[in-house]
Amino acid sequence: MPHQKLSALIDAICNFVICNDSSLRGQPIIFNPDFFVEKLRHEKPEVFTELVVSNITRLIDLPGTELAQLMGEVDLKLPGGASPAPGFFRSLMSLKRKEKGVVFGSPLTEEGIAQIYQLIEYLHKNLRVEGLFRVPGNSVRQQILRDALNNGTDIDLESGEFHSNDVATLLKMFLGELPEPLLTHKHFHAHLKIADLMQFDDKGNKTDVPDKERQIEALQLLFLILPPPNRNLLKLLLDLLYQTAKKQDKNKMSAYNLALMFAPHVLWPKNATANDLQENITKLNNGMAFMIKHSQKLFKAPVYIRECARLHYLGSRSQASKDDLDLIASCHTKSFQLAKSQKRNWVDSCSHQEETQQRTEEALRELFQHVHNMPESAKKKQLIRQFNKQSVTQTPGRESSTPQVQKRARSRSFSGLIKRKVLGNQMMSEKKNKYPTPESIAIGELKRASKENMNLLFPGSPAVTLMPTRLKWSEGKKEGKKGFP
Secondary structure, three states, rough: HHHHHHHHHHHHHHOOOOOOOOHHOOOOOOOOOOOOHHHHHOOOHHHHHHHHHHHHHOOOOOOHHHHHHOOOOOOOOOHOOOOOHHHHHHHHHHHHHHHHHHOOOOOOOOHHHHHHHHHHHHHHHOOOOOOOOOOOHHHHHHEEEEEEEHHOOOOOOHHOOHHHHHHHHHHHHHHHOOOOOOOOOOHHHHHHHHHHHEEEEEOOOOOEOOOOOHHHHHHHHHHOOOHHHHHHHHHHHHHHHHHHOOOOOHOOOOOOHHHHHHHHHHHOOOOOOOOHHHHHHHHHHHOOOOHHOOOOOOOOOOOOHHHHHHHHHHHHHOOHHHHHHHHHHHHHHHHHHHHHHHHHHHHHHHHHHHHHHHHHHHHHHHHHHHHHHHOHHHHHHHHHHHHHHHOOOOOOOOOOOOHHHHHHHHHHHHHHHHHHHOHHHHHHHHHOOOOHHHHHHHHHHHHHHHHHHHHHHHOOHHHHHHHHHHHHHHHHHHHOOOOOO
């Protein structure tokens, strides 16, 4: 029975599936973003711990002794002289309890969590009971339930034999009888420092406003180095308390009320009293309430830890296995979506270019008509001759069979025409005139439209973009013309 419950618990805790069976490739696969973090934790625990602890010390100030305690390198010094039982006696008590199959009072194991998960699962269905976790249950029914859990027998909590308050009280008893708090003695001082993380003002002075983002980040890191059974049960417990607090309009149990019930079992050192903790009680209770409120964010590794773990395995191709690469391949979907977005933007750009090209064609036709309506003069004859030369390839207003080549020749020809014929003395005289003539407006439009046409035809090519200007002046030199007199 315990193994069946353990299997159910693992299914509840695990949030990723790895499938290499080709027959199941069509099924949806949930990719765990913390996959490489978990992989590094299990395969190289020393590297993983060093990575996490280095970032913890970046956020909170841990003196040498407290840091050594966090790493388990020195004996713990806790308020009130509280300390774990000596190693020999602790091992002996644990061995005796395991021989009896005892769950209560034993060090935390996955098998024990599988048994206690029955209580958590039942309470999730009964969150509306007023005073849940505060009102004590019936001691006789609790003893029956306790014996059943210790013996590993089947329990039917839905039979109506037990009340929700019986189950809730028994869950607190289980946590209270653990050899050390759920967050362990080693982490005690770190949690006190996290409670002191405050924001700074513009002048760099510390304020009284908690820095929630840094507190969440520090808790994420600290939870990563918890023993796996502690971390798994903590996740289940905080999620239960979070859901309970969401129903506080029915059960009258806010996050802070729940924190008062559970902080002694989750954070307080064993055998420590309120007098021992003194001013730290408020910090610990507030810290517990904070964990309940933000529990949905605390069990995700920070992004930089994910990236470091990923690079540890995939930074070198020789280190990456095929399974690793198959899992990472799903991330390429984002790149594909980005490419689709860029393609859509390119199509929109092309349609904009077509509209601009149509406006250019209209401006050219208007200019052609304007030249045609000019009074007879030498200037008009020369402009018409120039238009006639251009008509061999394309006349303004006529569609081209080879648009890219013809547009390029047309733009270069008209632009050169403006430089040589129109923008000579006439433009100088028009600058002196305060009110521009319709002819000057049309010519200015032609110049601007011609440049737009060239840039649209050959975007992003400096060589082509600069070519028309160079050819315009060279043509002028070849013809030996200096402009209109």
